[in-house]
Amino acid sequence: MSTSDRHWHQRADLKPDYGHSLWWFMFANGGAIAAILLPVTILVAGVLGPLGVPNWMEDARHFGWTLSNPLIKLYLAVLIFLTFIHAAHRIRYALFDFGLRGSVVALEWACYGLAIVATVAAIALIVFTP
């Protein structure tokens, strides 16, 4: 049987692009996590807080005390990591849509690289605060 006679998923010369699937996997999970967890975080800390509703960012004592909890650190680390990766993936494809098609590899390195560097910096900040 020649290569062209087979269905694409039976062809030994075609290998899965694991790198590509990894970014799409994290994009999808990041999108879901951001869709479910980010609205309530913004609503409480950014909208209700300034309106005078007491919350975990009420003052420095409450904010520091809440941030000292390892589960809160884990929550924020997961939320930030997956949202940043999701954003990098979306921006990478949006820039392509806007006509930036010269160097796809450089664009990928810029977007995903920036997301990873920002995530590492953010997690370091959260882990070592307060």
Add this chain to the structure above:
Amino acid sequence: MNEGEAALAAPRTYRRALSGGWFLSRRSYFLYVVRELTVVFMVAWLAWFLYEVLLLKQNAFTSLSGNYVVLAFSAVCLFFTLWHAITFLNLSGLILRVPLGDRFAPPSAIKALSFGGLIGATLVGGAVMIYLGYVKL
């Protein structure tokens, strides 16, 4: 140069080049681009939040109560975050194929579960975040 040679020298392309404002030509294209750019507001809010964490680390954090600049910024970010949430979870029924015996779970059930997750997380998470503000320290 005859007609054939001229055609070879400058072959006609059948791929239409997109202009910079292609997304303004149709409403659905525009809404697609807005959906793509919702992440900018999500990342902007997280960046602001991390700045507040940095202020806390430097003992410079002040209460946000009555800060209407933060309120306006967060309201805009919340609007686009909800836009992302609704458009993203709306697709969950099409994307998530959950095997159920020799069939798949109905897309409407997957979608209902996704939006249920958003509502549940908002109610439970919101209650916890507000409760933490009432804890006596």
